[in-house]
Amino acid sequence: MKVIEDAVKEGRKTLSEHESKLVLRHYGIPVAKEVLIKSRDELPHAIAQIGYPLVIKGCAPEIIHKTEEGLIITNIKNEDEVYTAFDKVYEKVKDTPKGAVLVQEMVDGKRELMVGMIRDEQFGVAVMFGLGGIFTEILKDVSFRVAPLSKADAFYMLKEIRANKILNSVRGMPAVNLDKLAELIVNVGKLGLENKEIKELDINPIIISGENPVVVDALIVLK
Amino acid sequence: MKNKKFFENMKRLFNPESVAVIGASNKFDKLGFHVMKSLTTGGYKGKIIPVNPSAKEIMGIKAYPSISAYSGSIDLAIIAVPARFVFQIFDECHEKDVGGVVLITAGFREIEDPEGAKNQEILKQKADSYGIPVIGPNTFGMINFWHNLNASFTPEFSLTKKGDIALVSQSGGMSHLLSFLSQRHNVGYSKIVGIGNRLNVDFYEMILFLKDDPHTKVIALYIEGIDNPMPMIRAIKDMHKSKPVVAYKTGSSKSSNLASKSHTGSMAGRYEIYIGALRQAGAIVVNTAEELMDTAKALSQSSIPDGNRVAVLSGQAGPGIAASDMAERVGLELPPFTEKTQKRINELLPPMAIRTNPVDMGPAWYDASATREIIDVAMRDENIDAVILLIMYASANIKAVEGIKEMLLEWKQRKPIITCISAPAGIWDKEVSFLEENKALTNYPSPERAAQALGNLWEYKKILLRG
Structure with a gap:
C-alpha cells in the first residue's frame, strides 16, 4: 500500500493514526x-x-x-x-x-476492546484480542492466534478472554455483533500477512457502538 | 525435511534388537553404570553390547573396546561419554549402520562457551547426512515401555505402568517428576522421551513418529521453548483429531517485551503466542504438571463425553460441593435429572439428604444396593453426559467399592465415570486399580482434580466438534 511504502521511503518507524486507519479501511475494517x-x-x-x-x-x-x-x-x-x-x-x-x-x-459506547498484531520471529504474524482502553495493560486479559486465522479461530479468541461476558447483552447494552468482530480479527491477520513491512499494529480502542465494533484509534509500527 | 530413512531409523531407535552402551561402566559414579542398570533391570530382551576401552565385561556382560570391534549389527547406540569423544563415535555409528542414537552427553548448545553450540551444529550436520535420528544431547534418555526398553540413566522409570500415553518432554526433571507421580496414581505410558537439546529429533519429529505408533493413544507434551515451533504446531493440527495432544508450556514469567512501542508488543510474550498457537492447533493446554498427567490419564482411560452435563454423586456432602464448584469453573453444568431419575432417587434416599444434582448419597452409606442404583439411574439419565463419583472411606462403608464394582465393569464408561475414591493406603487400592485397568472408571486423588480432568475431556470434545 502506498501509505506504507511512502513511510518506508521516508525512513519512518510509525504511521500516524490517520495513515494507520487508511490501511485498516483498505481491509474492510470499520473505522470512525x-x-x-x-x-x-x-x-x-x-x-x-x-x-x-x-x-x-x-x-x-x-x-x-x-x-x-x-x-x-x-x-x-x-x-x-x-x-x-x-x-x-x-x-x-x-x-x-x-x-x-x-x-x-x-463514537458512543461504554465497551472498549482491542485487537493487535505482532510479527514474531518464530511464529510469524500473531493476532491478539482483549479488553481495550485503560484495561489492556492492567488486566492483560488477552488471547492470541497465529495468522492466517479462520473465522472459527477468531470466535474462539472472543470466548477465551476471562471477561468474555462483556460481549453479551449487559446492563441494557445489546450483545456485540460477534460476526463483525470476528471478521475484523481475521482481517487483521490478513493485513499482517500481506504487508511484511508492518512490525506491530494496535487497534485500541475499538468502541462497541450499539452492537457494532468501530475503530477509534490505531497505530502501525513499521520494521 | 527428514527423509524416509530417517523415520525408518526412528523405528529401529525405539524398538532395537541390539543396544550398544558407549561409556558402559562398572563404576557407580559414571552415567554409563546407571544406563547399564536401566537396560538390564528393565527387562530388555534384546542384545546388550557394553562398550568400554578398558573393561572385559560390564555387569557380567562381555564388553568391547569400540562398536567397530563388535561384529553384529547395532540398532541403538546410547552414548554417555564426554563431549570431546562424540564426533568420532558418530562416524563409527555411521560406518556400523547404527539405527539411532540416545546422546546423554551434555556440554553442547546449553553451555555458555560458544564452542558448545558450534559443536552441536557440526554434530547435527553429521547426523542428518547419515540419516541417524538422535535423542538428545543433554538428555536422561528415553523409555519404550512396549519394548521393555529403558534407555535412560534412571532404572526406576521402568516401575511406571505400561500404557498408551506418550510423554515427550523438554525437561529431564519434569519427566522424572511425571513418572514418579504417575507411579503413585496408576497412569500408564507407552513412551517417555526426553528430547533434551534436540539435535535432530524435536517435538515435530516425535509427533510425526507417534502418529503411527500403535501403542500410543494420547500425546502429552512438556514444552519450554524451541527455535522453530511452527512445524510442531502444524503437526499437532494434522493429528489432534486422531490422537489427542495435551500440552504444558512453561516460561510465562519473563515474557513481556518492555521495549515495544505498541500495546500489543508489550503484551505479546512468546508464552502467550505459544498458548494461542497450541490452542489454535487443537491441543488441550494445561497449567500444571499434575493437570498434564490428569488430563492425559482421562483421555487414555475414559470415553469422551457427548456434552458438558455432569451428575455429581457424592458419599459425603463436602467433596460433592468442591467438585461441583470446580466443574462449573471449567465449563461443566449440573442440570436437573429427568423426572423419572429424580423420582427413583427420591425413593432410594431419605428426605433429609440433598437428592437433586449434586446428590449427597451419605444417608445411604449402609445400603450398598441403594448407592449402586443411584449411580446406575444417574448414568442412564438422558440429561447426563458424565458422572463424577466421590467416595471417601469410612470404617462403616468399607464395602462401598465392592458393592458398585460389577455395575461399573458392566457399564465400562459408556459415559465417563470420573471418580475420587479415596482411602488410607492399602484399603481400596486393589479394587480401584482393577476397575481402572478395566476402564470402568478414572480415579483422581481429589474431587477438584476429578472435575478438572472431566472439564478437559469436555474441552477435547469441543475441539473435535469445531471441525
Whole structure:
C-alpha cells in the first residue's frame, strides 16, 4: 500500500493514526469517520462532514501516546468549543513533522476492546484480542492466534478472554455483533500477512457502538 | 525435511534388537553404570553390547573396546561419554549402520562457551547426512515401555505402568517428576522421551513418529521453548483429531517485551503466542504438571463425553460441593435429572439428604444396593453426559467399592465415570486399580482434580466438534 511504502521511503518507524486507519479501511475494517486538517480554515468543512459531538486529536507519525500528552479532546458540542480545542491541540503539534489535527466523530459506547498484531520471529504474524482502553495493560486479559486465522479461530479468541461476558447483552447494552468482530480479527491477520513491512499494529480502542465494533484509534509500527 | 530413512531409523531407535552402551561402566559414579542398570533391570530382551576401552565385561556382560570391534549389527547406540569423544563415535555409528542414537552427553548448545553450540551444529550436520535420528544431547534418555526398553540413566522409570500415553518432554526433571507421580496414581505410558537439546529429533519429529505408533493413544507434551515451533504446531493440527495432544508450556514469567512501542508488543510474550498457537492447533493446554498427567490419564482411560452435563454423586456432602464448584469453573453444568431419575432417587434416599444434582448419597452409606442404583439411574439419565463419583472411606462403608464394582465393569464408561475414591493406603487400592485397568472408571486423588480432568475431556470434545 502506498501509505506504507511512502513511510518506508521516508525512513519512518510509525504511521500516524490517520495513515494507520487508511490501511485498516483498505481491509474492510470499520473505522470512525474522520477528517485530517492542517489549518483553522479547514475546520468549518470538517465540522460539516463530521457533525457534533466530535473529537479533536493531534495527529503525526511521531505521536504515539496522545492521551498522556493532552492531545485528545472529546465530546465537543459546539463551535466555541471546537475552535478552542483546535487551537489548543494545534499549538502542541504544529512543530512536529507532519503535525496535523484530526476531526473525528464521537463514537458512543461504554465497551472498549482491542485487537493487535505482532510479527514474531518464530511464529510469524500473531493476532491478539482483549479488553481495550485503560484495561489492556492492567488486566492483560488477552488471547492470541497465529495468522492466517479462520473465522472459527477468531470466535474462539472472543470466548477465551476471562471477561468474555462483556460481549453479551449487559446492563441494557445489546450483545456485540460477534460476526463483525470476528471478521475484523481475521482481517487483521490478513493485513499482517500481506504487508511484511508492518512490525506491530494496535487497534485500541475499538468502541462497541450499539452492537457494532468501530475503530477509534490505531497505530502501525513499521520494521 | 527428514527423509524416509530417517523415520525408518526412528523405528529401529525405539524398538532395537541390539543396544550398544558407549561409556558402559562398572563404576557407580559414571552415567554409563546407571544406563547399564536401566537396560538390564528393565527387562530388555534384546542384545546388550557394553562398550568400554578398558573393561572385559560390564555387569557380567562381555564388553568391547569400540562398536567397530563388535561384529553384529547395532540398532541403538546410547552414548554417555564426554563431549570431546562424540564426533568420532558418530562416524563409527555411521560406518556400523547404527539405527539411532540416545546422546546423554551434555556440554553442547546449553553451555555458555560458544564452542558448545558450534559443536552441536557440526554434530547435527553429521547426523542428518547419515540419516541417524538422535535423542538428545543433554538428555536422561528415553523409555519404550512396549519394548521393555529403558534407555535412560534412571532404572526406576521402568516401575511406571505400561500404557498408551506418550510423554515427550523438554525437561529431564519434569519427566522424572511425571513418572514418579504417575507411579503413585496408576497412569500408564507407552513412551517417555526426553528430547533434551534436540539435535535432530524435536517435538515435530516425535509427533510425526507417534502418529503411527500403535501403542500410543494420547500425546502429552512438556514444552519450554524451541527455535522453530511452527512445524510442531502444524503437526499437532494434522493429528489432534486422531490422537489427542495435551500440552504444558512453561516460561510465562519473563515474557513481556518492555521495549515495544505498541500495546500489543508489550503484551505479546512468546508464552502467550505459544498458548494461542497450541490452542489454535487443537491441543488441550494445561497449567500444571499434575493437570498434564490428569488430563492425559482421562483421555487414555475414559470415553469422551457427548456434552458438558455432569451428575455429581457424592458419599459425603463436602467433596460433592468442591467438585461441583470446580466443574462449573471449567465449563461443566449440573442440570436437573429427568423426572423419572429424580423420582427413583427420591425413593432410594431419605428426605433429609440433598437428592437433586449434586446428590449427597451419605444417608445411604449402609445400603450398598441403594448407592449402586443411584449411580446406575444417574448414568442412564438422558440429561447426563458424565458422572463424577466421590467416595471417601469410612470404617462403616468399607464395602462401598465392592458393592458398585460389577455395575461399573458392566457399564465400562459408556459415559465417563470420573471418580475420587479415596482411602488410607492399602484399603481400596486393589479394587480401584482393577476397575481402572478395566476402564470402568478414572480415579483422581481429589474431587477438584476429578472435575478438572472431566472439564478437559469436555474441552477435547469441543475441539473435535469445531471441525
